[in-house]
Amino acid sequence: MLDMADELLLLNPGPVPLSPDVRSAMAEPMVSHRSAAFEADFERAQSGLRYIFETGSVDGSRTATGGTPLLLMGTASLAMEAAVSNLVGPEDTVVALENGKFGRRFRRIAERYATVRTVAAEWGDSFDLDRVKAAIDDDVDLVTMVHNETSTGVLNPVAAVGDVAAAVDARFVVDGVTSIGGDAFHLDEWGVDLAVTDAQKALASPPGISAIYLAEGRESALEPDNGPFYTDLVRHVEKAADNQTPFTSAVPLVRGMATALEEIQAETMPARIARHRAQARAFRAAFAAMDLERFPTIEAPSAMSNTVTAIELPPSVKSDAEAFFAAVAEQNVSISGGQGHLGGDIFRVSNMGNLTDDDIRRGIRAVGEALRSVDWGVDIEGALAAADDELEA
Numbered sequence: 017m018l019d020m021a022d023e024l025l026l027l028n029p030g031p032v033p034l035s036p037d038v039r040s041a042m043a044e045p046m047v048s049h050r051s052a053a054f055e056a057d058f059e060r061a062q063s064g065l066r067y068i069f070e071t072g073s074v075d076g077s078r079t080a081t082g083g084t085p086l087l088l089m090g091t092a093s094l095a096m097e098a099a100v101s102n103l104v105g106p107e108d109t110v111v112a113l114e115n116g117k118f119g120r121r122f123r124r125i126a127e128r129y130a131t132v133r134t135v136a137a138e139w140g141d142s143f144d145l146d147r148v149k150a151a152i153d154d155d156v157d158l159v160t161m162v163h164n165e166t167s168t169g170v171l172n173p174v175a176a177v178g179d180v181a182a183a184v185d186a187r188f189v190v191d192g193v194t195s196i197g198g199d200a201f202h203l204d205e206w207g208v209d210l211a212v213t214d215a216q217k218a219l220a221s222p223p224g225i226s227a228i229y230l231a232e233g234r235e236s237a238l239e240p241d242n243g244p245f246y247t248d249l250v251r252h253v254e255k256a257a258d259n260q261t262p263f264t265s266a267v268p269l270v271r272g273m274a275t276a277l278e279e280i281q282a283e284t285m286p287a288r289i290a291r292h293r294a295q296a297r298a299f300r301a302a303f304a305a306m307d308l309e310r311f312p313t314i315e316a317p318s319a320m321s322n323t324v325t326a327i328e329l330p331p332s333v334k335s336d337a338e339a340f341f342a343a344v345a346e347q348n349v350s351i352s353g354g355q356g357h358l359g360g361d362i363f364r365v366s367n368m369g370n371l372t373d374d375d376i377r378r379g380i381r382a383v384g385e386a387l388r389s390v391d392w393g394v395d396i397e398g399a400l401a402a403a404d405d406e407l408e409a
């Protein structure tokens with residue numbers, strides 16, 4: 017059961033495992049952030065980001081054109097703040113949709129820059145679209161939402177909310193941190209003005225940097241004087257045209273990301289989305305075969321996440337959740353517990369990045385063995401067979 021010879025398997029929802037080439041890219045000798053060598057790496061990363069943001073479809077058709085991808089030297093929380101602070105000022109009204117930790121983060125960020133109306137649902141529940149429609153009236157300047165709510169495993173309905181925002185001509189900013197690069201994301205069709213993603217999630221890049229995509233023609237909506245100096249997006253757009261950022265770039269991280277994005281292009285987005293969906297189905301089938309309940313309550317048009325699976329711990333396991341998590345960790349597998357008030361109630365596994373089907377099987381076995389060790393009897397072979405049905409479908 018315990019095989020420490022196996023490399024640590026990261027199934028927590030980011031950072032995800034890095035490929036050998038990405039690790040080597042980060043270990044190359046340092047260069048100046050103002051050198052031609054860095055600009056070449058930046059250009060590779062920009063071109064990879066353009067591919068990922070503009071090809072978020074299951075069939076490889078274009079989902080956006082003509083916009084501007086931008087690399088930011090901080091994680092997605094910085095990018096979320098950059099998005100909001102460059103698009104609104106103190107006189108403006110933001111509607112923030114909140115049904116998990118990251119929706120809450122967007123709301124808290126927006127409260128620093130504008131007046132905020134919150135449309136909340138319990139963490140793990142779907143939004144009531146009638147309440148969303150009622151909140152987004154003509155006074156609203158900006159709507160924020162999270163596509164894939166990592167804290168609960170819910171895939172929120174961006175298309176439906178985008179229609180409501182468009183009807184009142186409000187800007188629409190979407191956190192696609194755990195969907196973009198792993199699941200479908202139709203930027204233009206959904207009316208997204210600005211999308212945010214993180215390096216260390218579905219892009220399988222090293223943590224520390226993030227990216228945004230400003231839809232075509234939206235530069236004129238930027239109000240840089242309102243926001244932080246460091247994330248003045250007008251300045252970032254100008255510098256990106258020269259394959260630079262305004263300040264000192266994180267040279268090894270940009271190189272790592274450039275390489276990771278080339279690997280995604282080699283796999284192709286349609287193949288990557290299909291793989292992520294099959295692996296998420298495999299996790300769901302395996303845990304159902306272990307008689308475990310999914311955590312989120314999904315009502316259309318919301319859906320189950322295809323990148324993060326959240327499972328309710330059985331009552332007897334909840335009472336000693338630490339023993340369960342320790343038993344998973346002993347197998348050199350990293351999964352996550354619940355965030356905020358969900359700590360000790362749920363566990364979460366990610367299938368983001370470049371995981372193989374054998375990695376998924378190893379994760380299922382690790383969870384099964386850990387459950388057995390805390391006296392929750394499970395049929396591990398049955399769970400693996402259920403997973404295989406999905407992986408081999």
Ligand SMILES: Cc1ncc(COP(=O)(O)O)c(C=O)c1O
Nearest residue numbers: 091092093118166191193194214
């Ligand atoms: C949906 C979502 N948004 C934003 C973030 C923020 O990321 P970071 O902590 O890298 O800033 C995360 C991180 O897990 C996330 O899952």
